Amino acid sequence: MENIFKIADLCLHRTDINEKLLLTHKASESLSNNELSFANQVPVQSIRRVSFPASPALISPRNLPKRKLNSQEGKAAFFHALAHIEFMAVYLAWDIIFRFRDLPQQFYLDWLQVADEEAQHFELLNDHLRHFGLHYGALPAHQGLWDHAVDTSENLLARLAIVPRCMEARGLDVTPVMIDRLAEINDEKGVEILTRIYQDEIGHVQLGSYWFKFFCKIKQLQPELCYHSMLKNYFNGWPKGPFNRETRIMAGFSNKEIDLLEQGIHE
Numbered sequence: 321m322e323n324i325f326k327i328a329d330l331c332l333h334r335t336d337i338n339e340k341l342l343l344t345h346k347a348s349e350s351l352s353n354n355e356l357s358f359a360n361q362v363p364v365q366s367i368r369r370v371s372f373p374a375s376p377a378l379i380s381p382r383n384l385p386k387r388k389l390n391s392q393e394g395k396a397a398f399f400h401a402l403a404h405i406e407f408m409a410v411y412l413a414w415d416i417i418f419r420f421r422d423l424p425q426q427f428y429l430d431w432l433q434v435a436d437e438e439a440q441h442f443e444l445l446n447d448h449l450r451h452f453g454l455h456y457g458a459l460p461a462h463q464g465l466w467d468h469a470v471d472t473s474e475n476l477l478a479r480l481a482i483v484p485r486c487m488e489a490r491g492l493d494v495t496p497v498m499i500d501r502l503a504e505i506n507d508e509k510g511v512e513i514l515t516r517i518y519q520d521e522i523g524h525v526q527l528g529s530y531w532f533k534f535f536c537k538i539k540q541l542q543p544e545l546c547y548h549s550m551l552k553n554y555f556n557g558w559p560k561g562p563f564n565r566e567t568r569i570m571a572g573f574s575n576k577e578i579d580l581l582e583q584g585i586h587e
């Protein structure tokens with residue numbers, strides 16, 4: 321019997337990319353075969369101990385290669401940046417499992433499914449990168465994505481508000497625009513991959529919304545007010561718009577929450 325927290329431990333503290341992907345898929349397979357234990361028997365470690373592969377080099381966004389889709393180099397940099405986001409999303413899904421314990425079993429089942437889908441997204445993008453003669457790690461990548469995880473490592477409501485309900489929700493705003501741009505340059509494979517990712521990501525944000533509201537209810541907090549206060553206290557700035565209202569509503573946002581996002585930080 322495999323233990324979900326042991327696998328999470330390995331995925332967060334070992335750096336080999338292929339091993340991480342394999343472990344993630346195997347965990348999901350063990351779950352379908354009823355061979356996964358949820359016993360809380362692996363100690364939680366500080367988020368500072370999470371380790372990342374030696375490449376890509378993580379650098380400030382200012383120094384990243386340009387990602388304009390009008391050149392081969394630009395397209396390669398674009399898909400590399402997306403692969404990096406998905407790679408970090410695998411870490412984020414394992415981290416919410418690893419760090420927050422004694423929750424309903426369904427919580428862990430849901431985020432394991434997310435981890436498995438993020439690993440698939442990464443693989444799709446990494447395969448696509450080969451058309452540009454690249455692989456993940458060949459270019460430097462954005463160092464900031466993990467910061468939100470570190471900032472929210474002690475607070476589950478903050479984690480749910482900031483990671484699925486800000487970072488992943490941002491994907492719902494920008495992905496349709498990216499799909500249109502790829503269609504314009506006839507990158508059919510790129511359109512196919514991003515369409516698949518977009519559909520899965522609606523589900524990830526839905527899960528984020530579901531569990532955010534679930535834990536708000538337990539703590540007798542009003543979810544919209546709680547979301548607003550988490551943004552103020554944990555986001556460091558304010559989420560950028562424009563916001564894709566229709567899809568965000570599908571993913572569990574209320575109109576009031578989107579109004580708050582649009583009104584900005586001074587509200």
Ligand SMILES: [Fe+2]
Pocket residue numbers: 406409437438441517521
């Ligand atoms: Fe993803």
Ligand SMILES: [Fe+2]
Pocket residue numbers: 409434438488520521524
């Ligand atoms: Fe996701």
